[in-house]
Amino acid sequence: xxxxxxxxxxxxxxxxxxxxxxxxxxxxxxxxxxxxxxxxxxxxxxxxxxxxxxxxxxxxxxxxxxxxxxxxxxxxxxxxxxxxxxxxxxxxxxxxxxxxxxxxxxxxxxxxxxxxxxxxxxxxxxxxxxxxxxxxxxxxxxxxxxxxxxxxxxxxxxxxxxxxxxxxxxxxxxxxxxxxxxxxxxxxxxxxxxxxxxxxxxxxxxxxxxxxxxxxxxxxxxxxxxxxxxxxxxxxxxxxxxxxxxxxxxxxxxxxxxxxxxxxxxxxxxxxxxxxxxxxxxxxxxxxxxxxxxxxxxxxxxxxxxxxxxxxxxxxxxxxxxxxxxxxxxxxxxxxxxxxxxxxxxxxxxxxxxxxxxxxxxxxxxxxxxxxxxxxxxxxxxxxxxxxxxxxxxxxxxxxxxxxxxxx
Amino acid sequence: xxxxxxxxxxxxxxxxxxxxxxxxxxxxxxxxxxxxxxxxxxxxxxxxxxxxxxxxxxxxxxxxxxxxxxxxxxxxxxxxxxxxxxxxxxxxxxxxxxxxxxxxxxxxxxxxxxxxxxxxxxxxxxxxxxxxxxxxxxxxxxxxxxxxxxxxxxxxxxxxxxxxxxxxxxxxxxxxxxxxxxxxxxxxxxxxxxxxxxxxxxxxxxxxxxxxxxxxxxxxxxxxxxxxxxxxxxxxxxxxxxxxxxxxxxxxxxxxxxxxxxxxxxxxxxxxxxxxxxxxxxxxxxxxxxxxxxxxxxxxxxxxxxxxxxxxxxxxxxxxxxxxxxxxxxxxxxxxxxxxxxxxxxxxxxxxxxxxxxxxxxxxxxxxxxxxxxxxxxxxxxxxxxxxxxxxxxxxxxxxxxxxxxxxxxxxxxxxxxxxxxxxxxxxxxxxxxxxxxxxxxxxxxxxxxxxxxxxxxxxxxxxxxxxxxx
Numbered sequence: 001x002x003x004x005x006x007x008x009x010x011x012x013x014x015x016x017x018x019x020x021x022x023x024x025x026x027x028x029x030x031x032x033x034x035x036x037x038x039x040x041x042x043x044x045x046x047x048x049x050x051x052x053x054x055x056x057x058x059x060x061x062x063x064x065x066x067x068x069x070x071x072x073x074x075x076x077x078x079x080x081x082x083x084x085x086x087x088x089x090x091x092x093x094x095x096x097x098x099x100x101x102x103x104x105x106x107x108x109x110x111x112x113x114x115x116x117x118x119x120x121x122x123x124x125x126x127x128x129x130x131x132x133x134x135x136x137x138x139x140x141x142x143x144x145x146x147x148x149x150x151x152x153x154x155x156x157x158x159x160x161x162x163x164x165x166x167x168x169x170x171x172x173x174x175x176x177x178x179x180x181x182x183x184x185x186x187x188x189x190x191x192x193x194x195x196x197x198x199x200x201x202x203x204x205x206x207x208x209x210x211x212x213x214x215x216x217x218x219x220x221x222x223x224x225x226x227x228x229x230x231x232x233x234x235x236x237x238x239x240x241x242x243x244x245x246x247x248x249x250x251x252x253x254x255x256x257x258x259x260x261x262x263x264x265x266x267x268x269x270x271x272x273x274x275x276x277x278x279x280x281x282x283x284x285x286x287x288x289x290x291x292x293x294x295x296x297x298x299x300x301x302x303x304x305x306x307x308x309x310x311x312x313x314x315x316x317x318x319x320x321x322x323x324x325x326x327x328x329x330x331x332x333x334x335x336x337x338x339x340x341x342x343x344x345x346x347x348x349x350x351x352x353x354x355x356x357x358x359x360x361x362x363x364x365x366x367x368x369x370x371x372x373x374x375x376x377x378x379x380x381x382x383x384x385x386x387x388x389x390x391x392x393x394x395x396x397x398x399x400x401x402x403x404x405x406x407x408x
Numbered sequence: 409x410x411x412x413x414x415x416x417x418x419x420x421x422x423x424x425x426x427x428x429x430x431x432x433x434x435x436x437x438x439x440x441x442x443x444x445x446x447x448x449x450x451x452x453x454x455x456x457x458x459x460x461x462x463x464x465x466x467x468x469x470x471x472x473x474x475x476x477x478x479x480x481x482x483x484x485x486x487x488x489x490x491x492x493x494x495x496x497x498x499x500x501x502x503x504x505x506x507x508x509x510x511x512x513x514x515x516x517x518x519x520x521x522x523x524x525x526x527x528x529x530x531x532x533x534x535x536x537x538x539x540x541x542x543x544x545x546x547x548x549x550x551x552x553x554x555x556x557x558x559x560x561x562x563x564x565x566x567x568x569x570x571x572x573x574x575x576x577x578x579x580x581x582x583x584x585x586x587x588x589x590x591x592x593x594x595x596x597x598x599x600x601x602x603x604x605x606x607x608x609x610x611x612x613x614x615x616x617x618x619x620x621x622x623x624x625x626x627x628x629x630x631x632x633x634x635x636x637x638x639x640x641x642x643x644x645x646x647x648x649x650x651x652x653x654x655x656x657x658x659x660x661x662x663x664x665x666x667x668x669x670x671x672x673x674x675x676x677x678x679x680x681x682x683x684x685x686x687x688x689x690x691x692x693x694x695x696x697x698x699x700x701x702x703x704x705x706x707x708x709x710x711x712x713x714x715x716x717x718x719x720x721x722x723x724x725x726x727x728x729x730x731x732x733x734x735x736x737x738x739x740x741x742x743x744x745x746x747x748x749x750x751x752x753x754x755x756x757x758x759x760x761x762x763x764x765x766x767x768x769x770x771x772x773x774x775x776x777x778x779x780x781x782x783x784x785x786x787x788x789x790x791x792x793x794x795x796x797x798x799x800x801x802x803x804x805x806x807x808x809x810x811x812x813x814x815x816x817x818x819x820x821x822x823x824x825x826x827x828x829x830x831x832x833x834x835x836x837x838x839x840x841x842x843x844x845x846x847x848x849x850x851x852x853x854x855x856x857x858x859x860x861x862x863x864x865x866x867x868x869x870x871x872x873x874x875x876x877x878x879x
Contacts, residue, residue, distance in 0.1 A: 016687060017687075021695055032708065033710050036707075175864070176860070178792070178863050179792065179855075180852075181796040181855060182800065184799075187829050194833055195833075195843075338696045338697060339698070342698035343698075345699075346803055346804065349803075350829060364806075376703055380695065380699050380700070380703060
């Protein structure tokens with residue numbers, strides 16, 4: 001019963017955090033010059049009418065032959081459309097209302113995302129994000145599994161065999177994970193896959209299940225270029241809209257539900273390698289903490305008592321020390337989760353995976369195109385929500401593992 | 409001037425300054441840690457490079473263009489025209505005319521170029537138009553002119569004989585490297601843009617020859633697919649030591665200062681202040697930090713250089729630093745608060761309070777100096793992380809200023825990686841190509857050495873400063 005009270009209390013803390021995050025994004029938007037906001041919402045002005053976003057214009061622009069300067073009615077019309085003529089608290093309230101009711105606007109037709117992903121053009125941001133989210137979730141879950149599966153045993157090992165070769169190897173791995181930038185590591189892996197070992201393990205441009213022999217795949221991919229079968233591209237879930245039923249939206253699960261085992265395996269292979277790259281960086285930061293907390297626990301009294309009683313060393317490490325050092329691991333994982341999620345855009349971009357990070361990179365990649373406000377802020381809110389809910393899960397897990405926490 | 413310095417008698421039994429003693433103790437443990445010493449040495453080298461680059465004003469933003477080595481001489485020669493009569497060959501809209509039997513010009517290798525021949529009146533050229541295929545070797549095209557007067561000079565070609573044909577030079581053009589500051593037009597007619605993928609020009613050499621006399625020491629960086637400029641990797645990396653240190657140290661220093669003050673206030677005052685500040689910190693920690701920085705630097709595209717009175721690059725760097733600082737202080741605030749909660753219960757704080765010290769004196773004289781050490785470790789870690797994160801931003805499309813090659817190690821590395829992934833990888837997957845390994849290697853090594861030496865140092869500091877780990 002106490003557990004439920006604790007969970008509810010944690011969930012209640014979610015509300016101020018969500019409001020705070022949205023206030024920060026609101027402050028960011030409001031701080032922008034009005035001209036930038038107008039361009040972002042209505043696109044660049046027509047070439048022969050660049051004055052329409054100026055507050056004050058020469059009267060000859062409005063009425064031919066007039067002299068002097070006039071206030072620009074077009075400008076005020078646009079301001080009114082965006083609600084920018086309201087006082088700031090009213091704007092804030094409107095922004096909060098729209099955000100909480102999921103009216104996050106539509107994808108800009110002229111942004112890089114709108115151009116590169118035609119199917120997303122003009123669609124509501126929430127539905128576009130919902131097409132892309134399952135991919136990110138699959139990636140996140142898989143890499144979390146890898147992280148926990150590697151960091152905890154390796155950390156325990158390097159604590160038990162302190163300053164031995166295992167420990168030194170783990171230390172080197174940890175340091176290089178810190179020092180190697182994710183984009184460089186991901187690109188090196190991609191180069192290796194495309195040019196080196198890739199072809200020999202079936203990671204090729206035209207895998208058997210990528211060629212035209214597979215009716216399901218052809219139907220699925222449609223007009224998507226065949227290059228999507230190359231180095232990380234796989235069918236984007238949103239391309240199946242209306243073509244193939246996708247009951248869950250998760251590409252691997254959907255393919256399996258359709259009985260397309262090859263396709264499911266292919267999707268999995270293409271996710272595993274990016275997941276390994278993501279995991280490498282996070283393992284680096286986790287490993288040191290696991291090792292240190294394990295060392296600390298191994299010196300505590302109850303471990304000495306267990307040894308004195310004659311409990312086998314294996315059992316001491318696994319059940320007495322290992323279980324108790326898990327608390328620290330989970331806490332650190334919760335703290336680094338924001339950085340973990342923040343690394344997704346680069347990985348998805350390099351490996352051409354159609355997740356939320358990918359669409360986020362497209363929406364900010366703006367040489368000439370306007371920045372896509374709706375997508376950027378929508379994706380940030382989504383990522384923030386992921387981080388916050390991960391933290392809640394961590395807290396609840398922590399309380400489950402260490403019942404003393406619930407009392408505090 | 410006249411007063412002689414009075415000799416001070418050394419006070420006996422004087423206790424050593426505790427801060428200096430602490431410093432000595434830290435150094436004692438640090439220098440026994442091989443990795444930490446390695447880190448210190450590398451950082452000193454980087455600092456030296458930075459000082460050298462700053463004082464000698466390395467011209468980092470110079471672009472290099474190379475007169476394409478694969479331009480080929482095309483020779484047209486005619487027979488049938490009386491000497492002294494001008495004739496003209498037009499290729500690609502450019503007319504080349506001559507009064508001699510030869511017309512020479514150069515064309516880049518590649519497609520088949522259509523040409524047309526137009527003489528002075530009275531003669532017809534055969535063939536009068538066609539294609540010349542410039543495929544890596546000099547080309548010669550023969551044209552015969554016939555008089556329009558029927559029967560005239562049909563059998564008497566002018567003074568043409570095969571032995572007098574000048575052999576086309578194999579590659580007289582060579583590689584003329586032109587170097588000039590970015591943002592200015594190329595300085596002379598000899599600077600042509602060149603095809604992007606020409607490793608013979610951009611690959612590194614061992615000689616440290618100055619730029620402009622051939623290949624570059626660390627090779628060249630080709631940025632922005634489609635633009636055929638080369639940047640000097642050697643000068644960029646030298647100058648980058650300077651900017652990388654500047655950016656990361658200023659972000660970390662100001663962020664830590666903010667976090668220190670906020671965290672100390674929060675931990676010392678407690679109660680509602682503490683609660684409010686910690687909720688704010690929670691909010692900031694919930695936003696993925698790097699995404700927040702991405703948003704700030706990509707959404708704020710207005711040029712504020714005129715407002716702030718800085719140059720555009722400086723304004724953009726300032727924006728980057730501010731965006732990082734906004735998300736960086738909460739980490740420090742949380743760490744400092746935790747430490748302050750421990751320190752304020754210590755006896756010496758109680759003693760200071762009992763002897764009537766003011767609150768601000770307690771905070772600034774007693775609590776902050778004694779809660780510094782976890783922050784030092786975190787700072788030294790973060791200094792190494794920030795160039796990686798800057799590279800992350802550049803990789804996702806942020807530029808210090810559009811199309812300016814900003815010499816910061818993260819930026820250089822990200823640009824080089826982008827170039828390889830977007831350009832060379834596709835080429836290499838479909839056909840033979842040469843991968844510009846130097847673009848990935850040298851900036852990557854610089855970044856890696858910086859981050860890893862900072863990591864070693866911070867690990868050594870942690871061991872030396874934390875008595876519990878010093879078993």
